[in-house]
Each structure stands twice: as structure tokens, then as C-alpha cells.
Amino acid sequence: MNAVPTSCRSRLQARDFEFIAATLAGSPEERGFLSTLFEEPAALDAILENDRLFRAVMELTMPLAITPELYFYVLVKRSLADAGIVDADIADYVAATLADHAGGALTRSDRLPAEAAFSYHVDFVERIGEAGPFERFFLEVQCGNRFLVLTGLFPRFLERRAERRGAPGLSYYESVARQSFRTAGLHPLAEEYAVREIYGRLAECFHETRRALNRMAENRLFLGA
Numbered sequence: 001m002n003a004v005p006t007s008c009r010s011r012l013q014a015r016d017f018e019f020i021a022a023t024l025a026g027s028p029e030e031r032g033f034l035s036t037l038f039e040e041p042a043a044l045d046a047i048l049e050n051d052r053l054f055r056a057v058m059e060l061t062m063p064l065a066i067t068p069e070l071y072f073y074v075l076v077k078r079s080l081a082d083a084g085i086v087d088a089d090i091a092d093y094v095a096a097t098l099a100d101h102a103g104g105a106l107t108r109s110d111r112l113p114a115e116a117a118f119s120y121h122v123d124f125v126e127r128i129g130e131a132g133p134f135e136r137f138f139l140e141v142q143c144g145n146r147f148l149v150l151t152g153l154f155p156r157f158l159e160r161r162a163e164r165r166g167a168p169g170l171s172y173y174e175s176v177a178r179q180s181f182r183t184a185g186l187h188p189l190a191e192e193y194a195v196r197e198i199y200g201r202l203a204e205c206f207h208e209t210r211r212a213l214n215r216m217a218e219n220r221l222f223l224g225a
Helices: 014-024 028-037 041-048 051-058 068-082 088-107 114-128 133-153 155-165 170-185 188-192 196-204 206-221
Strands: none
Touching: 014 028, 014 051, 014 068, 028 041, 041 068, 051 068, 068 088, 068 206, 088 133, 088 196, 088 206, 114 133, 133 155, 133 170, 133 188, 133 206, 155 170, 155 206, 170 196, 170 206, 188 196, 196 206
């Protein structure tokens, strides 16, 4: 199983493009012209940053009429841009990670099982030290991704756990995720999966990215965690 998230932009489906066209285009002629732009990466990027599309995504009711990929990309791109992070590739990777981990929960109108995810992460940290070179890469990726979700969407859960049980604080989990991405980016397999550069950049701006996701979760997702 491929443990490395792929681009949200490359995973958009027909219903996403139909939603975008219905939101941004009025006449059939406008929709036809807009559909030709979907094939151009630069044009698609500009379309996905459109203010009207952002508002339409924010106003969606559950269950989602679009894929988690479109939902998270639009929200993550805007949230990171608000924090001064304009790297579209980082937004794409982060959004793909959240879509992979949270898409099912969002379409069921519930939230991620944070407690279970945390326990799974303890297993990751223990297994990484015993893993061989090949397995270690995927464990580092999974560890970084899972802690990205937890620190980004559920910071209060980690803070309450630290207060009640004396567990490490949020900064510890952030540092583990940053180091996991940095280590994975130096692995030979990072070149094969085309994530070497993105992992390095994500590690460098992980704190700012995590804070942007915290604000997104509080103000735009309302997960209640």
C-alpha cells in the first residue's frame, strides 16, 4: 500500500469540476470555456484560489457534495496563505494528508478518533527504531503525517492529555513530526516518490503550518476536539 499521500489537485473528480463550474460560471458557454482551463495547471491553481469558490466550499452542508480533496485543498490553501505560506506544493501535500486521514470522518459528520490515532502513533515511534531501511521510510512518513493531523486539527486534545496525564506537550509532537519529515526527505525513496524537496520545506515551516491548521480547525472546520 502506498503510504505517501499524492496531490489533491491530481485527484480531483468529475463532481469537483462540476461544482466549480456551477459556482463560477453562469452560461453553458462560460462553463465550456472554464472546462478548458481545468487542463492547465497554472489556470487550475488560480481557479482553486477563487474567493467565490472558497465561500461556496465554506457554505457546504454535510454530507459533502465534493470530494475531501477539493474541500481540504481550498481550505488549506487559503489558511496557509493567510499565515504567509504561499507554497502551493506544501498546501497540496498537507491537504492530501488531511483528506486521506479525515475525509471519511467528515463525510460521516463526526470527528477523527484522536485517542485511537494517538495510540497508533506511540506504536510508530517505537517501531521506527527497530525497522529496516525500507520500512523506516514509510514509518517516518506515516509518523509525520499522523502527527501533522493531530497537531494541526486536534491541538487541544494533546494539550489536555499533557495536563491530565503528564504526557509531553504539543511542542514535543510538533518536533517529532518535523524530524520525521526531515528524515524521510533524506531517504533514497524520497526521490522515487518525488517528496524530497517538499519534505524539506515542510519541515522548515512545520510550526507555522501547524498554527495555520489550528486556526483553520477552530474557525472553519469546527471539529470540537
